[in-house]
Amino acid sequence: MSAIDFINDEAMLLDDRRYDDWAGLFTEDCRYWAPYDWYASEPRGSLNVIYDDLNRLQDRVSRLTGGDLHSQDPPSKTARILGHATRIKDAEWNPTGAFDEVWATSFRLSELRREQITEYSGRYTYWLRGSGDDWSIVAKKVQLLGAERPLSNLTFPL
Amino acid sequence: MHSPTDPDYYLDAAGSRVRKTAYLDPDLYAAELTRIFEKTWLYVGHGSEIPNAGDYKTTTIVGRPVIVSRDRTGEVHVLQNRCRHRGASVCQAPTGNARFFRCEYHGWTYKNSGELVGVTFPDGYTDIDKPSLGLLSVPRVEVYRDFIFASLNPDAMPLLDHLAGAKEFIDLFVDAGRGKPLEADHGTHQLEYPGNWKLQLENGCDGYHPNFAHRSFFRVVGSRTGEDSSGSYLGGESKAAARSLGNGHTILDQRNSVGDHYTKRSLLAPDAEEIVEELKREVPEDELDDLLGDSVHLGFNLTVFPNLQLIGIHIREIVPVSPTQTVVKYTPMTIDGVPDGINQLRLRSHELFYSAAGFGVPDDSEMFRRVANGFGTDAEWLLMSRGLEREVTDEQHPYAHVTDELPQRAEWLHWAGLMRAGEVAVSTAGTPTVTESALDAELFAERALNEKEAVR
Numbered sequence: 001m002s003a004i005d006f007i008n009d010e011a012m013l014l015d016d017r018r019y020d021d022w023a024g025l026f027t028e029d030c031r032y033w034a035p036y037d038w039y040a041s042e043p044r045g046s047l048n049v050i051y052d053d054l055n056r057l058q059d060r061v062s063r064l065t066g067g068d069l070h071s072q073d074p075p076s077k078t079a080r081i082l083g084h085a086t087r088i089k090d091a092e093w094n095p096t097g098a099f100d101e102v103w104a105t106s107f108r109l110s111e112l113r114r115e116q117i118t119e120y121s122g123r124y125t126y127w128l129r130g131s132g133d134d135w136s137i138v139a140k141k142v143q144l145l146g147a148e149r150p151l152s153n154l155t156f157p158l
Numbered sequence: 159m160h161s162p163t164d165p166d167y168y169l170d171a172a173g174s175r176v177r178k179t180a181y182l183d184p185d186l187y188a189a190e191l192t193r194i195f196e197k198t199w200l201y202v203g204h205g206s207e208i209p210n211a212g213d214y215k216t217t218t219i220v221g222r223p224v225i226v227s228r229d230r231t232g233e234v235h236v237l238q239n240r241c242r243h244r245g246a247s248v249c250q251a252p253t254g255n256a257r258f259f260r261c262e263y264h265g266w267t268y269k270n271s272g273e274l275v276g277v278t279f280p281d282g283y284t285d286i287d288k289p290s291l292g293l294l295s296v297p298r299v300e301v302y303r304d305f306i307f308a309s310l311n312p313d314a315m316p317l318l319d320h321l322a323g324a325k326e327f328i329d330l331f332v333d334a335g336r337g338k339p340l341e342a343d344h345g346t347h348q349l350e351y352p353g354n355w356k357l358q359l360e361n362g363c364d365g366y367h368p369n370f371a372h373r374s375f376f377r378v379v380g381s382r383t384g385e386d387s388s389g390s391y392l393g394g395e396s397k398a399a400a401r402s403l404g405n406g407h408t409i410l411d412q413r414n415s416v417g418d419h420y421t422k423r424s425l426l427a428p429d430a431e432e433i434v435e436e437l438k439r440e441v442p443e444d445e446l447d448d449l450l451g452d453s454v455h456l457g458f459n460l461t462v463f464p465n466l467q468l469i470g471i472h473i474r475e476i477v478p479v480s481p482t483q484t485v486v487k488y489t490p491m492t493i494d495g496v497p498d499g500i501n502q503l504r505l506r507s508h509e510l511f512y513s514a515a516g517f518g519v520p521d522d523s524e525m526f527r528r529v530a531n532g533f534g535t536d537a538e539w540l541l542m543s544r545g546l547e548r549e550v551t552d553e554q555h556p557y558a559h560v561t562d563e564l565p566q567r568a569e570w571l572h573w574a575g576l577m578r579a580g581e582v583a584v585s586t587a588g589t590p591t592v593t594e595s596a597l598d599a600e601l602f603a604e605r606a607l608n609e610k611e612a613v614r
Contacts, residue, residue: 031428034515036345044429044502047344047490050515051506053428059378063517068374071520114527150350150485151514153523158515 003101003128004085006135010126011080011107014157019061022157023054026137027129029097032057034142034158042093049147049154060157069155076156080109088125095139099127111156118152121145163189165577173567173574174543178533181354187481193580194464194573195220196310199320201466201475202226202236204342204489205304212255212270218477219296219308225249225259226306229271236296236308237272248293259293268293303332304340305466305473323403323555327460331468334452340491342473344505347488349514353526355464355478358486359569361522362467362474363408363459365400365560366544368392371525375517383422391416398560400545406463406572408565413457415560420451427506433499440497453503461565463572471504472512482530488512488519542566 001009013022026032033043034050043051052060063069083106091102102125109120127139142158160167162185169176180186200219203226207215214227216239223239225248239247241261248259248268258275260267267276272293277286298309300317305328307317318325332340351357361367369376369389380388391398391412398412424430434450441449453471460468467474475487490508492501511518545562558564 036347045498045505047347047505048509049347049513051428051509055382055426056428056510059382059517062378062381063374066374066377068377069521070371070374071524073524148345148348150348152350153520154513154515155520 001133001135003103003126003135006128007085007103007105007124007126008082010137011082015078015080017064017075019064019157023058023061025135026054026057026140027097028054029095030054030057030137031095031097031139032142033139034144034147034154036147038143038145038147049144049151050142050158063155064157071153071155074114076153077112078109078156080107082107082124091125091127093141095127097127097129097138099129099138100131101128102126103128109158113153120158122158161581162186163577164581165574169570169574172543172546173570174546174563175539175541176570177538178540181356181529182481182533184481187354187478189577189580190573191220191478194576195478197314197576197580198311198464199298199300199307199309199314199317200464201305201462201473202308203306204340204473204491205234205301205306206339206341206343206494207253208234210255212257213253214249214256214270215253216249216251220310223247224296225293226308227256227270229269230257233271234299234301234306235271236299236306237268238294238296240294241266241268242274242291242293243277303328320405321462322405322407323401324405324407324409324460324462327403327409327458327468328462330456330458331460334456334471335493335496338493338495341494342489342491344490344492347490347513348485349488349519349523350479350483350485351523351526352482353484353530354481355476355484356569356573357526357529358467358476358484359461359464360566361526362461362469363400363410363565363569364563365392365396365398365410365412366563367522367525371521372518375511375521378517379423379426382426383419385419385422388419388423391419392560394561396560399557400560400562400564401555401557402564402568403555406461406569408461408463408568410459410560410565411457412560416455416457418447418451420454420457421447424450424454424503424507427503427510430503430506433502437497437499440499449500450503453500454507461569463569470508470511472508542570 010025032052036047036049040046085103085105088102088104104123104125106123111118122144125141128135129138130136162183168180202219203215208228211228211230214225216225225237225239227235239249241248243264243266246261246263248261257270258267265278269275272295274288274291296308296310297312298314300307302317369392376389396415398415401409403409455470465476472488472490477485479485490505492504510516542563545558545564549556549558549564
């Protein structure tokens with residue numbers, strides 16, 4: 001399985017709401033980051049929409065699977081389309097965890113909730129550890145177009 | 159037939175129940191804008207957003223696009239963003255620095271204090287009256303400890319009188335910097351929900367909802383901190399209080415009951431371990447726990463009627479968009495001159511609860527959505543009576559249990575007072591016979607000028 005296949009599988013896991021399996025893709029030292037400013041150079045000193053380590057990501061999943069998350073009752077259904085993935089050589093920011101390959105792709109995400117469809121788009125960047133058939137996510141960055149405009153409910157994972 | 163703008167139709171004398179149409183009626187909403195939002199003081203920004211001469215930010219005040227600018231003397235102006243010539247906006251950026259605002263349509267130029275200083279190709283005009291053609295300015299601007307307030311009402315009471323008992327808590331919020339200034343320089347999250355602005359107003363100091371609406375938040379936090387019931391400081395047994403501070407301002411004060419919960423919560427942030435190790439080298443040990451706790455929350459939620467709330471480490475501005483649409487702006491405040499780690503923890507705790515992807519606010523918005531659904535039923539009243547019989551009213555600031563609906567009643571009663579004061583003569587047809595824009599005087603002057611020019 002190539003890195004590109006792995007990235008596509010990750011998107012399918014999210015659309016299928018297999019959140020425990022999704023969390024299992026991430027490394028112990030992972031980061032899951034959605035900046036507020038598309039051009040943010042790093043997450044720690046910035047305001048973010050999401051900045052998770054593995055604990056916070058697991059808490060996010062625990063809310064999604066725990067039966068008490070009101071903002072996902074009813075749940076969002078999502079369908080995402082990934083663009084052509086590109087291998088990135090020199091990312092401006094890198095996670096502290098060791099990684100082997102960096103890939104980026106544009107995405108389009110449609111969310112259906114309560115008969116209303118909301119469209120999101122942006123760019124995913126993945127810092128992956130592994131090779132061949134064995135990959136894990138050291139960092140996933142989600143640049144959301146318009147993260148600074150009024151948003152409503154991003155409690156489903158991006 | 160009731161008047162749709164008569165406040166006493168919508169709630170009872172104690173404010174203990176409210177009709178659903180108070181959240182829906184477009185005529186009532188229009189009257190709220192003229193009688194409340196155009197009459198009282200509104201929070202428009204923080205001084206640190208425009209620290210230097212020439213700095214500005216653009217925002218809105220009661221639907222009007224405005225520029226909040228600092229002139230070369232340091233004075234803050236709130237200017238309507240519209241060239242007086244043919245109507246184009248003169249400033250396009252969300253923030254910036256400019257000595258002049260120039261309309262790019264025909265080149266008219268204004269100082270950052272609003273005066274018209276340049277009319278291009280002036281020989282085409284015989285006697286243009288530049289002093290009367292400056293950018294329309296919001297008539298009242300006052301700043302309290304870097305909180306910039308403006309009023310469209312030239313006769314608004316002094317800001318400090320308006321703030322009443324809220325002043326003490328603004329002081330506490332600012333003094334959490336321990337002498338160092340608060341800064342709004344990381345941006346502003348904006349969240350919207352399909353409901354009336356008063357749902358957010360009521361929610362900011364609602365101590366009854368957290369253990370239910372935020373059940374999953376307290377569950378995941380408690381499982382990390384080891385607390386059995388991490389939301390117990392807002393539970394039925396809590397000693398915390400809800401208070402009315404005058405002029406519709408309210409407070410939830412849980413400082414005496416939250417214990418070390420906030421300090422524990424601060425340590426859940428990504429990178430916290432590394433940050434705390436660094437802080438131990440930079441901060442005296444006996445101050446560290448307080449600093450960590452304060453990076454999450456100061457132990458009170460403040461509502462300054464009608465559009466400002468101070469909760470956690472952020473400034474929250476409520477922006478009514480329509481009777482059933484509201485935008486809420488969340489600006490997390492960092493502290494200039496403290497170790498980076500403190501500010502990082504402040505941002506992390508803010509993101510945890512108040513982002514659109516956070517573990518808190520989306521659940522509030524979901525409740526507002528469900529209330530909107532509920533409005534479709536035949537049930538008329540929303541009950542705000544909790545704790546009415548146990549209010550302690552013989553002190554300057556009436557108080558009750560933290561879970562009581564005293565804040566909501568105080569907000570609604572002040573709402574009714576302002577709405578009553580603005581109630582105008584109503585003709586038999588039920589239409590207002592007097593318009594009541596706060597800008598009447600200015601509009602009248604403009605109209606007179608236009609008429610003078612027409613006569614000529």
